[in-house]
Amino acid sequence: MKKKFSVARGTNDILPEEVSRWQTxxxxxHEIFRxxxxxxxxxxxxxxxxLFARSLGPTSDVVQKQMLTLAKSGxxxxxxxxxxxxxxxxxxxxxxxxxENSVDKKESLTKLYYIxxxxxxxxxxKGRLRQFHQIGVEAIGPGSSNSxxxxxxxxLAVRLLSEAGIKTFxxxxxxxxxxxxxxxxxxxxxxxLKSHLNHLCEDCKDRFExxxxxxxxxxxKECEKVVEHLDLGQSHLSQESQKYFKEVQQALKVLKIPFxxxxxxxxxxxxxxxxxxxxxxxxxxxxxxLGAGGRYNQLVxxxxxxxxxxxxxxGFALGMERILMATGERTTNNERRTTNLDxxxxxxxxxxxxxxxxxxxxxxxxxxxxDVAADMSYAxxxxxxxxxxxxxxxxxxxxxxxxxxxxxxxxxxxxxRSGDQKKVKLENIIKTIKG
Ligand code: HAM
Numbered sequence: 001m002k003k004k005f006s007v008a009r010g011t012n013d014i015l016p017e018e019v020s021r022w023q024t025x026x027x028x029x030h031e032i033f034r035x036x037x038x039x040x041x042x043x044x045x046x047x048x049x050x051l052f053a054r055s056l057g058p059t060s061d062v063v064q065k066q067m068l069t070l071a072k073s074g075x076x077x078x079x080x081x082x083x084x085x086x087x088x089x090x091x092x093x094x095x096x097x098x099x100e101n102s103v104d105k106k107e108s109l110t111k112l113y114y115i116x117x118x119x120x121x122x123x124x125x126k127g128r129l130r131q132f133h134q135i136g137v138e139a140i141g142p143g144s145s146n147s148x149x150x151x152x153x154x155x156l157a158v159r160l161l162s163e164a165g166i167k168t169f170x171x172x173x174x175x176x177x178x179x180x181x182x183x184x185x186x187x188x189x190x191x192x193l194k195s196h197l198n199h200l201c202e203d204c205k206d207r208f209e210x211x212x213x214x215x216x217x218x219x220x221k222e223c224e225k226v227v228e229h230l231d232l233g234q235s236h237l238s239q240e241s242q243k244y245f246k247e248v249q250q251a252l253k254v255l256k257i258p259f260x261x262x263x264x265x266x267x268x269x270x271x272x273x274x275x276x277x278x279x280x281x282x283x284x285x286x287x288x289x290l291g292a293g294g295r296y297n298q299l300v301x302x303x304x305x306x307x308x309x310x311x312x313x314x315g316f317a318l319g320m321e322r323i324l325m326a327t328g329e330r331t332t333n334n335e336r337r338t339t340n341l342d343x344x345x346x347x348x349x350x351x352x353x354x355x356x357x358x359x360x361x362x363x364x365x366x367x368x369x370x371d372v373a374a375d376m377s378y379a380x381x382x383x384x385x386x387x388x389x390x391x392x393x394x395x396x397x398x399x400x401x402x403x404x405x406x407x408x409x410x411x412x413x414x415x416x417r418s419g420d421q422k423k424v425k426l427e428n429i430i431k432t433i434k435g
Pocket of ligand 1: 088089090091120122127128129130131132133134136137138289290291292293294295314315316317318319320321322
């Protein structure tokens with residue numbers, strides 16, 4: 001028996017009956033981004049592994065455990081073999097492209113968006129995939145360091161989720177402060193956690209050494225208990241960072257965006273500074289983050305694109321699978337209709353003949369050339385089987401071509417909703433169907 005192949009673990013086929021929901025979401029995103037002044041960018045789905053390591057942090061979980069690195073087959077330089085990885089997220093690639101194209105020389109603020117597949121070698125579970133899709137934005141430039149832009153980006157994420165049909169979600173925000181503040185915070189945490197190391201899970205013991213912030217959002221019950229008693233304030237933030245964070249909150253209040261300040265929100269990627277946020281949904285189980293983002297003022301500098309360190313940035317990414325999961329299985333009539341045909345042609349010949357079939361084939365081509373969505377059956381089946389097929393496609397009309405119709409030069413057009421039928425002259429068919 002031949003081996004049957006299955007879709008790889010943690011990846012999905014998006015079948016035609018589901019694609020309309022994806023298209024609706026993408027269309028909404030394109031519309032909203034236009035309204036907010038963001039332009040689309042498309043970067044490759046793989047980049048140098050080092051770009052991700054440098055951007056997300058060599059000690060982050062994504063880089064340490066989840067990178068899907070490409071192995072090139074065949075002969076070749078060893079050096080050349082494992083240097084590329086599938087992108088685990090979009091931010092690093094976009095900053096790479098921003099620098100490579102000297103975009104800062106052209107404008108002081110660049111607002112970009114992207115929609116596409118991302119890849120992480122995670123242990124798959126509900127809502128956690130190895131290939132998933134994100135809708136994201138990045139606002140980058142010397143003119144981006146403004147608390148009101150943080151508020152715009154957060155508002156944009158909220159707007160996208162609401163328009164996607166998500167009614168209830170929770171927005172949590174926090175500030176990590178400037179890089180100096182982050183270091184002070186790490187020091188405070190290390191001091192406070194040192195005596196509790198025995199109570200932490202194995203992962204967190206490891207995080208204590210390599211990524212101490214992540215202990216704060218560990219889901220292990222024992223770790224949560226330890227963290228609860230840490231009494232973390234925002235004293236590690238400088239006056240300036242506190243002022244910035246207050247302004248972000250004030251701007252959100254002005255726009256009436258409900259939020260909760262969560263000192264435990266730290267995020268898993270190293271590039272964040274100042275504002276971070278996460279939006280969680282209901283009924284999604286443990287993987288309930290619909291999207292997340294924040295400010296990353298050091299990344300352009302870290303990647304060599306900004307000697308003076310004045311190019312800041314802020315952005316977010318939403319998980320498309322999670323949005324579609326949260327909005328359920330609802331395919332609207334409108335979405336269904338976009339997949340339907342205008343007309344399905346049924347042809348009837350005497351046994352061994354192909355006259356009607358050929359006329360149908362020619363007409364099919366003319367209809368399509370006239371922008372009418374049309375199809376026919378390539379199997380010369382019975383009238384009954386062709387009509388059944390016409391029905392299944394959800395076609396608005398059915399056009400019947402038989403011997404009589406060929407002689408008259410007028411074909412029978414049946415309205416599949418009302419069941420009414422009439423003869424229509426060949427030259428009037430497109431006009432009649434288009435109404
Ligand atoms: P992230 O929190 O790693 O941030 O991912 C953003 C969103 O992508 C998550 O909230 C989730 O909805 C979705 N997501 C992530 N991993 C998976 C997965 N394995 N399966 C399904 N969905 C997933 C980023 O990626 C940052 N680049 C966001 C950002 C942009 N920050 C600034 N700019």
